[in-house]
Amino acid sequence: MALFREAGYDSAALAKINGMADPSYPYSRAVLSASPECEVMLARWSGGRTCAPHDHGASSGWVFYLEEDFEEQGYEWRAGELAPAWTAVHLAGSYTEVREQEIHSCVCRGSGLSLHIYFPRIANMRVFDFDERRTITVADDCGAWIPDRAEQRKQEETWQ
Numbered sequence: 001m002a003l004f005r006e007a008g009y010d011s012a013a014l015a016k017i018n019g020m021a022d023p024s025y026p027y028s029r030a031v032l033s034a035s036p037e038c039e040v041m042l043a044r045w046s047g048g049r050t051c052a053p054h055d056h057g058a059s060s061g062w063v064f065y066l067e068e069d070f071e072e073q074g075y076e077w078r079a080g081e082l083a084p085a086w087t088a089v090h091l092a093g094s095y096t097e098v099r100e101q102e103i104h105s106c107v108c109r110g111s112g113l114s115l116h117i118y119f120p121r122i123a124n125m126r127v128f129d130f131d132e133r134r135t136i137t138v139a140d141d142c143g144a145w146i147p148d149r150a151e152q153r154k155q156e157e158t159w160q
């Protein structure tokens, strides 16, 4: 967490910025900073709601788990199927690296808070829909869930 403190972020102040999640979604997004090179997003989670498996476009970065503990599920393609590959628990106060091409989902055990730093800015994030067997490229203002508005679905590709 030293990296987080060195960056000058104050988690108590951040908590006030995104205080309550919309229960319709796995998390509510508050974009703190966005430029073509970098995006900083604060997520307030709906406890127990798992976000959809997703990638991060061409971005890499970090996730700082500020409040509550999180469980992460990683996926990989095996013989044309998206399969669970690994799991990790992230305790409040820890952080992880987000790698380009990585596919994962996350759930928070409570109404937690996480800070996401991506570079470049997230664009063309893909969400993976097991129910409909499709990959959806979502609008850049959409989080890791199946968009309910058609205009947030930029492209869809059905799995074989």
Ligand SMILES: [Fe+2]
Pocket: 054, 055, 056, 104, 144
């Ligand atoms: Fe993610």
